[in-house]
Amino acid sequence: MKAFVTRRKRLAGVISVLAITASAIAAVSVTGAQARSGADELKGAGATFPAPLIAAWQQKYEAAKGVKISYNPIGSGGGISAISNKTVDFGASDAPMTPDQFSACGGCVELPWALSATAVMYNLPGLPNNLHITGPILAGIYLGQIKKWNDPKIKAVNKGVNLPSTDITPVYRSDSSGTSFNFTTYLNTVSPKWKSQVGRGTTVNWPAGVGARGSSGVSGVISRTEGAVGYADIAYALKNHLKFFSVQNRAKKFARPGLAGIQAAAQADRKFNPQSNELSIVNPPGSARFAKAYPICTYTYVILRTKSEKANLLKPFVTWALTTGQQYGRPVIFQPIPKYVVARGKATLKKVHQ
Amino acid sequence: MSANAPTADLFRTERMRRRRIVNAFVEIGATVAALLAVGVLVIVVGSVVKRGWGAINVDFFTKTPALYSGFGPRPESGIENAIIGTLIIIGLALLMALPVAVLTAIYLNELAPRKLAGVVTLAFDVLNGIPAIVLGIFVFVFVVVGHGQAAWKASFALAILMVPMIARSTQEVLALVPTSMREASLALGAAKWRTTLSVVLPQAVGGIVTGATLATARAAGETAPLLFTTALYGDALDFNPTHPLATIPMFIFTSAEQADPVQQQQAWGAAAVLIGMILVASLIARWFADRSIRRMKGER
Amino acid sequence: MSLAHERVPGPAAFQRRGRIRPGDALLYVVTLAAALSGVVLLALITREVLVEAWPAMQKFGLGFLTTQAWGDHNKTLFGAKSFIYGTAVTSLGALLLATPISLAIALFLSELAPRWIRRIVAPLVELLAAIPSVVLGLWGILVLGPFITGTLGPALHGSFGWLPIFASKPTVGSNMFAAILILTIMIVPIVSSICRELFVGVPQELKDGALALGATRWEVVRGVVFPYARAGIAAALILGLGRAVGEAIAVTQVIGNNVAIHTDLFKPGDTLASRIAGQYQGADTALQVASLVYLAVILLVFSLIANLAAQLIVRRVAGRHQIR
Numbered sequence: 004m005k006a007f008v009t010r011r012k013r014l015a016g017v018i019s020v021l022a023i024t025a026s027a028i029a030a031v032s033v034t035g036a037q038a039r040s041g042a043d044e045l046k047g048a049g050a051t052f053p054a055p056l057i058a059a060w061q062q063k064y065e066a067a068k069g070v071k072i073s074y075n076p077i078g079s080g081g082g083i084s085a086i087s088n089k090t091v092d093f094g095a096s097d098a099p100m101t102p103d104q105f106s107a108c109g110g111c112v113e114l115p116w117a118l119s120a121t122a123v124m125y126n127l128p129g130l131p132n133n134l135h136i137t138g139p140i141l142a143g144i145y146l147g148q149i150k151k152w153n154d155p156k157i158k159a160v161n162k163g164v165n166l167p168s169t170d171i172t173p174v175y176r177s178d179s180s181g182t183s184f185n186f187t188t189y190l191n192t193v194s195p196k197w198k199s200q201v202g203r204g205t206t207v208n209w210p211a212g213v214g215a216r217g218s219s220g221v222s223g224v225i226s227r228t229e230g231a232v233g234y235a236d237i238a239y240a241l242k243n244h245l246k247f248f249s250v251q252n253r254a255k256k257f258a259r260p261g262l263a264g265i266q267a268a269a270q271a272d273r274k275f276n277p278q279s280n281e282l283s284i285v286n287p288p289g290s291a292r293f294a295k296a297y298p299i300c301t302y303t304y305v306i307l308r309t310k311s312e313k314a315n316l317l318k319p320f321v322t323w324a325l326t327t328g329q330q331y332g333r334p335v336i337f338q339p340i341p342k343y344v345v346a347r348g349k350a351t352l353k354k355v356h357q
Numbered sequence: 358m359s360a361n362a363p364t365a366d367l368f369r370t371e372r373m374r375r376r377r378i379v380n381a382f383v384e385i386g387a388t389v390a391a392l393l394a395v396g397v398l399v400i401v402v403g404s405v406v407k408r409g410w411g412a413i414n415v416d417f418f419t420k421t422p423a424l425y426s427g428f429g430p431r432p433e434s435g436i437e438n439a440i441i442g443t444l445i446i447i448g449l450a451l452l453m454a455l456p457v458a459v460l461t462a463i464y465l466n467e468l469a470p471r472k473l474a475g476v477v478t479l480a481f482d483v484l485n486g487i488p489a490i491v492l493g494i495f496v497f498v499f500v501v502v503g504h505g506q507a508a509w510k511a512s513f514a515l516a517i518l519m520v521p522m523i524a525r526s527t528q529e530v531l532a533l534v535p536t537s538m539r540e541a542s543l544a545l546g547a548a549k550w551r552t553t554l555s556v557v558l559p560q561a562v563g564g565i566v567t568g569a570t571l572a573t574a575r576a577a578g579e580t581a582p583l584l585f586t587t588a589l590y591g592d593a594l595d596f597n598p599t600h601p602l603a604t605i606p607m608f609i610f611t612s613a614e615q616a617d618p619v620q621q622q623q624a625w626g627a628a629a630v631l632i633g634m635i636l637v638a639s640l641i642a643r644w645f646a647d648r649s650i651r652r653m654k655g656e657r
Numbered sequence: 658m659s660l661a662h663e664r665v666p667g668p669a670a671f672q673r674r675g676r677i678r679p680g681d682a683l684l685y686v687v688t689l690a691a692a693l694s695g696v697v698l699l700a701l702i703t704r705e706v707l708v709e710a711w712p713a714m715q716k717f718g719l720g721f722l723t724t725q726a727w728g729d730h731n732k733t734l735f736g737a738k739s740f741i742y743g744t745a746v747t748s749l750g751a752l753l754l755a756t757p758i759s760l761a762i763a764l765f766l767s768e769l770a771p772r773w774i775r776r777i778v779a780p781l782v783e784l785l786a787a788i789p790s791v792v793l794g795l796w797g798i799l800v801l802g803p804f805i806t807g808t809l810g811p812a813l814h815g816s817f818g819w820l821p822i823f824a825s826k827p828t829v830g831s832n833m834f835a836a837i838l839i840l841t842i843m844i845v846p847i848v849s850s851i852c853r854e855l856f857v858g859v860p861q862e863l864k865d866g867a868l869a870l871g872a873t874r875w876e877v878v879r880g881v882v883f884p885y886a887r888a889g890i891a892a893a894l895i896l897g898l899g900r901a902v903g904e905a906i907a908v909t910q911v912i913g914n915n916v917a918i919h920t921d922l923f924k925p926g927d928t929l930a931s932r933i934a935g936q937y938q939g940a941d942t943a944l945q946v947a948s949l950v951y952l953a954v955i956l957l958v959f960s961l962i963a964n965l966a967a968q969l970i971v972r973r974v975a976g977r978h979q980i981r
């Protein structure tokens with residue numbers, strides 16, 4: 004009988020330990036829940052392209068207004084699907100949503116809130132920065148036709164540079180990416196072969212090279228791989244000390260992805276798409292006005308639900324981002340958006356309500 | 358021939374020598390293979406420790422990732438939110454999985470008619486073999502779409518992973534309990550349920566703990582289900598299981614591909630912490646297993 | 658496992674003078690519910706995954722399996738051919754490497770090593786199994802990748818470049834070869850621990866008999882242990898294959914995510930699980946999502962077949978070796 008009583012005591016002991024642990028977890032969670040629900044916060048996810056600017060906004064906005072912004076850079080496609088699935092308060096994408104995506108989203112608006120350039124980065128040790136490259140050469144590289152760095156076409160635009168015989172490894176985004184959308188749109192305009200064989204999109208069937216996740220992933224692969232070339236927002240090239248090309252624009256000048264090049268390109272399109280507010284500034288025309296334009300620039304967009312519980316927090320934040328926030332872009336090479344874009348953004352924002 | 362002569366040397370014939378060479382070759386090969394496995398382990402764990410050591414300091418455990426912008430050097434930050442998130446998610450998963458697994462094992466071992474037991478066992482074995490990524494998709498489609506990500510949904514996915522493992526090890530240890538014990542209890546007039554809960558189950562506690570700890574260690578390292586259920590996490594400290602929480606595997610996954618060497622070092626550091634947690638759990642499981650085996654054999 | 662067959666019989670036995678004890682009935686119901694949850698869950702998983710994949714299955718049909726495309730024609734064309742190829746090459750390649758290594762380790766731990774070595778090495782091999790796949794992927798990106806491009810790749814290409822699988826020198830660390838090596842590291846501990854238990858379970862009398870006949874250790878293994886454990890080894894290999902096929906995270910970190918089909922192992926590729934892991938989060942059209950879940954269906958079908966095959970083999974063997 005004594006053994007039986009001891010067993011029962013032990014079982015009771017085990018059960019009480021479990022009960023205490025379970026209630027402890029529950030108590031902590033509930034306290035945590037109560038503590039969190041008081042805090043003002045906005046949750047966003049999407050493109051990696053504007054992440055450097057959004058990181059600056061996170062700091063400045065919390066300091067100024069006390070609202071915490073959290074942002075997960077999972078790619079433009081991720082941003083579109085997250086806002087459509089209602090898992091975030093705002094989504095970010097460099098690719099404008101298609102009409103199908105708008106209907107799947109079920110009551111969403113999109114507006115441009117930042118402006119920057121897609122740099123084409125390369126890893127060629129010992130060679131200078133800002134080598135020259137043209138659109139057709141880039142298309143040839145990504146089609147897998149131009150395979151070595153000392154290819155005559157590349158040598159032709161880089162006279163006097165001792166290009167090695169290293170193999171070219173094109174790097175692209177393996178996830179659904181607005182930067183891919185921007186880059187492939189550019190390749191479409193400079194290469195009919197690319198347009199017919201591959202086309203443009205956030206995901207395409209890349210004929211050659213390796214994929215990496217996110218702009219950081221692309222930068223990572225390039226930094227580890229000699230002879231690699233890839234595309235990402237210019238801030239990533241600078242942050243990771245990667246060299247990047249001067250790309251030839253339609254005015255036949257080789258332009259760098261700096262604030263001046265972006266500002267010149269921004270004027271290329273002033274006609275907003277009625278549904279997505281898209282402005283396509285890729286490969287501006289060859290007139291004198293665009294002599295300095297960098298040919299692979301893009302606006303990047305924020306996507307909001309028209310009916311959102313957090314509208315009272317979202318609207319001030321987006322308004323701040325469109326106006327005060329733009330000044331924090333310059334250090335990370337985001338050119339402040341033109342006034343007509345700000346005006347359009349504010350007008351679109353009126354559609355968002357609680 | 359010479360082999361038939363009673364005084365013939367059995368070992369020095371040509372054929373025998375060849376067989377012995379082949380045998381030696383295989384024995385060496387087997388040793389080399391074992392050394393290779395141990396070598397790879399040492400290399401991998403060694404890399405983790407060597408490269409992650411620099412990231413591990415008090416801040417690593419007490420700070421959350423710093424908000425950082427610009428091109429300067431990244432400030433020191435930590436993975437406190439990821440550690441908390443992992444503990445909460447694994448804890449909840451264990452809470453979900455343990456009762457189901459133990460009850461299933463009791464059913465299969467004590468109560469089930471033969472045919473139904475076969476079907477149930479098959480179902481759980483198949484469940485065990487489903488890739489974690491498919492489980493992630495299932496949980497995403499089942500509870501995440503339209504409702505948002507949450508830590509408890511990640512726990513749900515991990516619990517599905519853990520139940521077959523815990524059930525199997527519980528079953529094994531329940532089977533080890535001598536039938537004589539059950540019969541004695543029943544002979545004394547105890548009901549079946551009383552027998553199971555008070556006589557059989559306490560004997561099996563050691564095995565259950567072992568199985569649960571091993572399953573927890575396995576679940577702690579799974580990343581695929583987390584991608585679908587708790588990927589949109591914030592950088593701040595959060596204890597709320599209805600929010601998506603940061604986790605160590607997701608942290609490693611996103612930090613691994615960065616070009617920034619500081620972030621890479623943090624990835625290694627987080628990997629060291631994760632391996633450390635798993636190692637501790639495995640050692641606990643092994644200690645418990647040894648203890649319960651000794652107990653079964655009658656030694657105390 | 659003879660005790661398992663001496664189960665106390667089902668509900669009928671609870672009835673004493675026609676009365677079921679409420680406690681027993683409650684226990685039965687509760688445990689039955691828990692047990693059936695597994696069956697229900699399995700059915701639910703299958704249903705949900707099929708329902709989600711249905712739009713793609715309807716649009717592409719079985720041609721999906723033979724189409725090599727992903728996101729073509731303005732994201733209206735998707736196909737699984739590249740990933741089925743990638744999954745086959747990486748898993749079978751890993752299995753090819755892992756089989757001799759696992760068997761050798763199992764032999765070492767069951768037959769050859771003295772007890773004190775066994776006590777040290779066996780836990781170490783198990784620890785290899787405990788390394789999370791994301792950590793192996795991290796190691797693959799930052800350590801194995803550079804090693805392949807810097808040392809191993811050029812060496813293999815130099816000596817065996819005439820083989821189509823090593824036809825080019827690796828230019829980037831993300832390629833199918835890296836994936837094969839990582840998968841090998843993952844399945845060796847699993848297969849070797851199962852095989853080790855199998856070898857230990859071979860009746861000593863059989864081994865002694867062979868030794869008495871003058872066989873060398875290897876001949877005992879080849880003539881007695883392997884044939885006896887043959888079915889179990891097959892089951893272990895199938896389970897290892899299933900693990901390799903289902904691995905998403907480590908593979909997606911090192912394989913390069915390319916849709917082209919190459920025989921050259923130093924080129925990037927992609928597998929079913931890896932593509933799902935890489936793209937699901939960002940799939941922004943309904944068709945892309947459905948296509949990714951279609952990939953999951955293929956994966957599910959394969960893992961079900963592999964699992965059932967392994968179970969079948971094990972059950973047949975258990976039936977055969979019943980006289981114990």
